[in-house]
Amino acid sequence: MQMQSAVKGAARRLLREAPRRPQALTGVRSSSGRGIHVLPLHPVAPLPHRGAHPGGLSNMKSLLICNFTPFRSTSMGAMGFSSSAAAASEKNVESSNSTSSSGPLAKGVSDDLKESNDTKISHYWGIAPKAVFREDGSEWPWRSFMPWETYSANVSINLHRHHATTTLIDKIAFRTVKYLRVPVDLFFQKRYGCRAMMLETVAAVPGMVGGMFLHLRSLRKFEHSGGWIKALLEEAENERMHLMTFMEVAQPKWYERALVVTVQGIFLNAYVLLYLTSPRLAHRIVGYLEEEAIHSYTQYLHEIDCGRIPNVPAPAIAMDYWRLPRDATIREVVEVVRADEAHHRDVNHFAADIHEEGKRLKDSAAPLGYH
Numbered sequence: 001m002q003m004q005s006a007v008k009g010a011a012r013r014l015l016r017e018a019p020r021r022p023q024a025l026t027g028v029r030s031s032s033g034r035g036i037h038v039l040p041l042h043p044v045a046p047l048p049h050r051g052a053h054p055g056g057l058s059n060m061k062s063l064l065i066c067n068f069t070p071f072r073s074t075s076m077g078a079m080g081f082s083s084s085a086a087a088a089s090e091k092n093v094e095s096s097n098s099t100s101s102s103g104p105l106a107k108g109v110s111d112d113l114k115e116s117n118d119t120k121i122s123h124y125w126g127i128a129p130k131a132v133f134r135e136d137g138s139e140w141p142w143r144s145f146m147p148w149e150t151y152s153a154n155v156s157i158n159l160h161r162h163h164a165t166t167t168l169i170d171k172i173a174f175r176t177v178k179y180l181r182v183p184v185d186l187f188f189q190k191r192y193g194c195r196a197m198m199l200e201t202v203a204a205v206p207g208m209v210g211g212m213f214l215h216l217r218s219l220r221k222f223e224h225s226g227g228w229i230k231a232l233l234e235e236a237e238n239e240r241m242h243l244m245t246f247m248e249v250a251q252p253k254w255y256e257r258a259l260v261v262t263v264q265g266i267f268l269n270a271y272v273l274l275y276l277t278s279p280r281l282a283h284r285i286v287g288y289l290e291e292e293a294i295h296s297y298t299q300y301l302h303e304i305d306c307g308r309i310p311n312v313p314a315p316a317i318a319m320d321y322w323r324l325p326r327d328a329t330i331r332e333v334v335e336v337v338r339a340d341e342a343h344h345r346d347v348n349h350f351a352a353d354i355h356e357e358g359k360r361l362k363d364s365a366a367p368l369g370y371h
């Protein structure tokens, strides 16, 4: 009994303190829009994650003694993210309700949870999404990527590496990219924020196309892919995250949206045909496109350093995705994006080299583990 009353007392204190806990530092409204949650503890499902999980499960076990668990029950590895892993039948309690009315507090946490049954939320088969928190107590605001999918970009990667054009395929690829750059330079000139945003809408296509065809081949041929499906789909997702970042600093105008639709329609079909015809040429072109992307982002950084482009605070999504400090600026974002492009460059030139040797991608292990 003493333990139960102590636990309830602790819960009440948490509810009282909840509004004072730091909200999402990024300024992004939580996905549920409900602030800090208190969740009942049900059979605990381990969270999928990468890397070490020091003490996480033991922490969770220690919480099994009570009828509920507050947030921050599990530390998420080196990133220090937290998550309440009660996946089933979670019931959320708005912290604001907890403090604005003494009624729920007087009746105890269990009554709070019963009252929250009235909340109308659509859940997949009645299972609420896991509530995930940063170490500072603020709720993880993103659903498209989770803390264990974030990473620190390797900014020490060689930015000057260039694949020399030794074969006809290389020369065709190189010339194609150089010609494609002309209209891009004319259209965007030095509007690098807008340029980055628009080009990322195209950059995310090749990885998806290549990954899809390798996936289909794996199904047709009953064979493994050597990790290349995952590598190419990761590249596509990474490029899409570049887009999600840059659209925060350069809102597309109506005619730019129309241009994206048109270019995507043309580029997607062209790249599908190219990949079916010559995956070697397709990967080589992407390799050279990435070299150009590195060059463009270097110019972007130069404009920031010269003061011609304001070094505004980094978008919230970028801080979380690349594990940047909370005072990061767009300059740091451009640096990590440029490092990503260098990684894509190496991956695609490597893929083209494998084809050049007359082998298949599955014959050489894909360079996984960067993201």
Ligand SMILES: [Fe+2]
Residues within 6 Å of the ligand: 200, 203, 238, 239, 242, 337, 341
């Ligand atoms: Fe990109």
Ligand SMILES: [Fe+2]
Residues within 6 Å of the ligand: 203, 239, 290, 293, 340, 341, 344, 345
């Ligand atoms: Fe890229």
